[in-house]
Amino acid sequence: MDIIFIDDFRVQTRIGIYPREQAVSQTVEMSLQMGVSSTASAGASDDIRDTIDYAKVVERLREDLGSTQFGLLEKLAEHVSTLVLEEFRCAWVRVSVAKLGMMPGVRRVGVIIERST
Ligand SMILES: Nc1nc2c(c(=O)[nH]1)N=C([C@H](O)[C@@H](O)CO)CN2
Numbered sequence: 356m357d358i359i360f361i362d363d364f365r366v367q368t369r370i371g372i373y374p375r376e377q378a379v380s381q382t383v384e385m386s387l388q389m390g391v392s393s394t395a396s397a398g399a400s401d402d403i404r405d406t407i408d409y410a411k412v413v414e415r416l417r418e419d420l421g422s423t424q425f426g427l428l429e430k431l432a433e434h435v436s437t438l439v440l441e442e443f444r445c446a447w448v449r450v451s452v453a454k455l456g457m458m459p460g461v462r463r464v465g466v467i468i469e470r471s472t
Contacts, residue, residue, distance in 0.1 A: 370425040390447035
């Protein structure tokens, strides 16, 4: 299996269990690893149509997460993994979502999940 990845993608979304978090968007840092059986065909053809266009994934997620609202990071990660598996041609995905600076002395908190078709 080969992997196409997006690291430390910062996106604005409404996420959190507290009313103050539900009122406004906050920055979430997201990393994705998308497993494909092989990138060899794109490596041979040099054609973007033969692979997952990571720019399209970022664009789609930015658009989607601009209008969603979830309580838990677990739910957000599940939503993202379902979208990626259904809309892009990958068989496996690892999604990491993190909030920044939520607590004194802690840089990032978050979840990492792996899902497959
Ligand atoms: N496992 C989780 N724990 C917590 C979450 C979460 O999404 N998953 N969220 C919160 C609050 O929204 C937090 O971000 C506010 O500091 C607390 N714990």
